[in-house]
Structure formats: C-alpha cells, structure tokens
Amino acid sequence: MRVLVLGGTGYIGPHLVEHALARGHTVTLFNRGKTKPGLFPKVEKLIGDRSDPNGHEALKGRTWDVVYDLPTTNPQWIVNAAAVLKGKVAQYVFVSSTAAYKDFTRSFPDETHPTQEPAPISGPDAAAAPYGNKKVRCEQLVQDAFGAGATVVRPGLIVGPGDLTDRFTYWPVRIEKGGEILAPGTIDDPAQWIDVRDLTEWMVRLGESRTGGVFNAVGPRTVCGIGELLYGIKACFNNDARFTWVPTSFLTAQKVRSWVEMPVWSFTGASTVAFSTSVIEKALASGLTFRPLATTVRDALTWYHARPAAEQEKLRAGIAPEREREVLAAWHAQQSGAK
Incomplete structure (x- = not known):
C-alpha cells in the first residue's frame, strides 16, 4: 500500500510506521518536522502545519491507499486535512478514544453506546472543550468526509515501550522493586489495556483489508480482573513482592483514586469503569490479537530503564512510595484495632 x-x-x-515498512508498504510522513526529525531517514517526509488552513500544500496532487491520523484532538485539523485528501485516499483511519463515550460510569460500552456531545469545530469553546467531546467531533468529521472509507479506532489505555504516561508502567516498576505492595479493591475489579504494538499492527491490517467502521480497541481478549494483571506481572519476577489488598471504601477515604494513584484499576460505579470494561467483539472479529502480558512487561521495563534518571525517579502515575507506606500503615492499624 501507499501509506500516509x-x-x-x-x-x-x-x-505503526515500523510495522507498515516491515509489511512492505511505502510510507510517507506528514508533520511539522520538529519532533524526532531523524526518525526513519529513508522514509519520505512532507512538512506542514495542520493548524494552518494552508498548511497541507505538500499533500496536494497526491493520492494514497490509506491515511493514518494519529495525534488529532483538534476538529479543525480534520477539516483542513479533509479539504485536501477527500477523494484522494481510499481509507482514512482515525485514532479516537473510549473517552468518546457519554457515561464513563456505565459498564461494558460497545460501539453503539451513546457518545459525548461533539465539540465545536473552532473558536474559544472548541479549544476549551473536554478531550472526549473533541474526539467525537473529529470522528464525525472523518465519517462525513470519507464515508465507507472511514475507520474509527477507539483505544483505551495504550501501554508498552514509549508510553510517557506511566499509567501501566507503574505496576511493573513497583513490582520489580519488591516488598509489600498496595493493591486496590478486589482481585476481580476490572482492568483493560492494549499493547501499543498490538494496536498499531492491527491498524495496519485494517488498512490492508480496507475495513471501515468504528471499533473499540482494548484488551485482553476478555475483561480480566486487576488481580490477573498484578499477579501476571509478579510472575515475571523472582523476588519478595507481595500484595496487600485494600478495599475500595478504605482507599476512597484515604483519597487514593483509580487510574491516578492506582493506575489501570477501576470498579463498578467508578467514573473510569467504561475504560476498563469496553466490549471488543467487533475488533476481535476484524483480527485484533494480543501478545503475552510477559512480553509487554519485559519491553516496557527495558524501555523504562533506558529513560533518563529523573524520569525513572518520578513516574507520572501511581502512588508515591511514602504515600503508599502511609496508606498501608493506616490499613494495618485499622485491621489491628478491629481484632
């Protein structure tokens, strides 16, 4: 394929680019040329600014089999791209988010679940609109412009090498250190994630098969419990790591939040439960596959240990070590008092 x-x-x-190249496709990158400009030296690179209505000049007069739109939360960027690419590409794959859904507290949303109100396309209200509302407007603009050639992918938590949010990486890093570990809620509380390589390799296959439509894109194959994740990670290490499971009610009283101090974890009624229980049968039917958890853990840790020391010392997600000790001490004190 000719891939933009x-x-x-x-x-x-x-x-995504690495996998597309490995599959023999011809890839063109379009961006401002400011982030990691040395990447992929043999790949064609076109320079332009998507925030500029005239910033897509480099794309004019060209055609591609499939376009992958990866970073967009700005509806105006879709308008600007569609003005040049409509009728010039067979398929437009847009990366949205499960944040597009209207009620995050409702479990098991599928692709027909109501979505947020779409954000305005431009103006101050557009800039101030929440992330999910912006994604919904972008989805609509892509579908309006490219019709049956539009593919909307709604990932949840994307994890693995390169993830700067640390929302998944916290757990392998913490478990690798060993000792007593604060574990949230119950082992059956829901958790979902997707390895970035499973996501992008599947997206390349969607382009190869010309598969349109809207897809939730998370894993694993079925919704698992947070315990399955944590014990699965623990199995990768031979150390003294041990979990102390602390009930949700106690964590709430201690102001320990799901997806923040306790990443990946959610629970019934939480404002994050939709992110952890998305229905993925449609994606599975279209070829989404998953690598072993141990592979994700190994590669995420390898990448983490190669990061600058300052980034390793202070993760962007997860409970701070001193706070973890405080909460565990408070929990043990309560348990001792109850006896």
Missing part, C-alpha cells in the same frame, strides 16, 4: 501517516513521530506513530 499524519504525525508518525510521537508514541504510537513509530510503532
């Missing part, structure tokens, strides 16, 4: 990637140098972009 809008962006391509951030988190998921390099993984």
